[in-house]
Amino acid sequence: MTESAVYLQPAFILQHRPYRESSVLLDVLTRDFGIVTVLAKGVRKQKSKMAGLLLPFSLLQLSYLDKNELKTLIQAETVTRYPLQRLALYCGFYVNELVQKFLHKHDPHPRLFFCYQHCLQDLSQHECVEQTLRYFELALLEESGYGAQLDVEQQEGRAIETGRRYAFLADVGMVGASDGLVSGETLLALSAKMPLKGAALPEAKQLLRKMLDVHLQGRPLKSREVLAKIVKYL
Structure with a gap:
């Protein structure tokens, strides 16, 4: 297959894991291509200039070579950091x-990408955590095809009262x-x-x-189990 390149794609790192001696595999949420796995070569070396950029909860612009399932990172730039601390950090992992x-x-979901960014922004600014999580969960369900009509009673077909x-x-x-x-x-x-x-908060x-x-x-959600030991928001 012909090798192609993607340049300056807005993305967030969802998860990373070591690969061989000095590299990392990154699962990233991109705006235009959905979730993709990208190989970041050599970033675990002490002299790597890119390692400090590849952090979760930061809006990045990633450039990578795309060949089959293997995508190789060639450049990363930080656009915005969303510093999550304490409770907000655990909520971010959730x-x-x-x-x-x-x-x-x-499977690209551009609308959800911006909902995710808005969620991180609210969490970093210590906005109402419960409300922030509920509306992101709702957006995720809707975008992934599992949403429910919340203003209509389905059996009787009439408006919620x-x-x-x-x-x-x-x-x-x-x-x-x-x-x-x-x-x-x-x-x-x-x-x-x-x-x-x-009452809307606990009901939601x-x-x-x-x-x-x-x-x-x-x-199971590992992050939910951790948070359940700390708070009762999830």
Whole structure:
């Protein structure tokens, strides 16, 4: 296959792992090509100038040679760093793991790329962590084809109503239920991407957790297990 090159592609590093003696394999989320694996040769050497740039939670511009499945990094530039600390750092790892679980390689999602960037920005600025995570989870579900219509009751086919409660059924969506885990008010707020306040925060957490778990199909999230020992946001 003819070797081609990609230049200055906006990207975020999701995961890295050692490769041979001095190199690293990077799983990166790119704007135009989805998740790709890139080989960064020699960056574990002490004299490597590129090693300090290849950090998670930084918007990068990557240039690489593309031949078959093997892509070789030739240049990296930092555009913006999103310094995540303490809780925000763990939340960042959680978001990265979710992206890798839900997206297929080489399947571009430009809208989700910008949602991911916005999520990191909010986390770095200590915006409402719970709300930030809920809206990213919702965007991820929608972009990966697992979204649910949150403003319509599916069995009766009518608009969600305030004052009523609803449950989520896999392969169906939202259905009316007197003991449902989420109120109509919360569903309408989520659907309209409004601020989540009061009871909407824990209700949204329960709803998104159930929606995510349906499609994770029992696959555990290591970052969720870690965070569960620290906080109750996930």
